[in-house]
Amino acid sequence: MxxxxxxxxxVPYGTCSSNTNxxxxxxxxxxxxxxxxxxxxAWFKQVVLPFSMRRFPGAFFLQGDSFIVVDKFGKRYACEKDFYQQRGMQMYQNPDRQVVFFVFDKRSRELYPGPIKGLGGPIPGDGVDKDCMVEGSNEEELTKGIKDLLAKVAPDFTLDSNFTSTLQAQIGRFNEYAREGKDPEFGRGDDTAQYCWHILRAKDNKFKNKTMYPIDQKNLRCILLGLSTLDTxxxxxxxxxxxxxxxxxxxxxxxxxxxxxxxxxxxxxxxxxxxxxxxxxxxxxxxxxxxxxxxxxx
Structure with a gap:
């Protein structure tokens, strides 16, 4: 249906409804x-790919500060702290976002693993990350890992040929925004609700906006996010x-x-x-x- x-x-990856529905x-x-x-x-949410019930079943709020979400072109396309229905709609309305890429670093991996206060990571905790997280010491290495994982979970979906260079430039811009405490592209952290749902201010984050922190480009990580539903x-x-x-x-x-x-x-x-x-x-x-x-x- x-x-x-x-x-x-x-067709979303997984649902919260019963198989008999x-x-x-x-x-x-x-x-x-x-x-x-x-x-x-539908009531939308995002899930980590490949979908597994061993992980928290929904990426309701994207916890972390040193991270961005990009599309197949390597570009940010919206505020990562948007409500989960908004983020789902941003994917549903654009075929280029059938899969999107949560790019973070070793620091966020250590500070924000698992379902923080039950709100959904999406950064996987220890023991459930081997099949879903790729690593890279630079954007080129990370891109290779992303392609390999994509081939397994969404073989018909491919990255743009300029993904690596675009991602590198995008991270550079984001890091400037994090240091300045202002995101002129998508206003990350400007909205009161976004700021509140970002539960934790990292102890080492002394910047003005607690939702952003410069990404370490020598210790990159990435997980793939797919579209999912709570129900239709x-x-x-x-x-x-x-x-x-x-x-x-x-x-x-x-x-x-x-x-x-x-x-x-x-x-x-x-x-x-x-x-x-x-x-x-x-x-x-x-x-x-x-x-x-x-x-x-x-």
Missing amino acids: KKKYMGAKF TGDLCTIAQKYNISLSGMNQ KGGPRINADGQILGRASDPVEGLYGAGNCVRSSTHFSYPASGATLSNAVLFGFKAGLHAMKPKNKL
């Missing part, structure tokens, strides 16, 4: 001519009482829906942590109240 509605190139309500709705909506939408959020439309709507937008008597099995009112956005559950709780409660109402007798 993901392949049908989201496109073969964007295969769209039963959508199948039932189509059988009875009930229209579907928002089938290309399309299906039949509902009204404020959780009633499923037919093609003419009239409620289908006795049929209710709530949560991720119906079209979400949030569209492509993710208002806040827990929004995936709040839709189910709210509209499930509303549906229950409506179903309990006495029906008018003829």
Whole structure:
């Protein structure tokens, strides 16, 4: 179903939904001519590739300061401290970002491993990093390692021919921003939420902006990030009482829906942590109240 509605190139790596969740309500709705909506939408996150349940299942917040995320061209394309739905959308909307590259250094590897306070690394901890992390004493060496790993996890996805030189220049610019405490390209750390979700200020980071620190270009590391979902959020439309709507937008008597099995009112956005559950709780409660109402007798 993901392949049908989201496109073969964007079938995400892994999901938080159960393996048995295969769209039963959508199948039932189509059988009875009930229209579907928002089938290309999802609650997005990123995961470390290759996907493994041995690692923390989602890169919710990108912890670290001496790191950047670049695309296949070796360029930063957004603020790395954006909320996870935003980062997922940045990948979903651009085929050149089917896989992106979290470039960091030995220092961040030692300071920010594993799921810090449960928020998702994505830097892997000891024992779960052998199949996903590459190292290099310079950008050229790192690029070779990235290509080798890409060939295993996403063989149809290739780097731009100028990736190495572009990455080198990009790291150089970022290091200047880190020392100055200001990111003129993407405003990293300017937003209060970004600043707060970066949980730890490293003890050795005396720069003005705690979300940035110069990357050591002689001790580089990289992990690959792929697109993943918490769940999809399309299906039949509902009204404020959780009633499923037919093609003419009239409620289908006795049929209710709530949560991720119906079209979400949030569209492509993710208002806040827990929004995936709040839709189910709210509209499930509303549906229950409506179903309990006495029906008018003829």
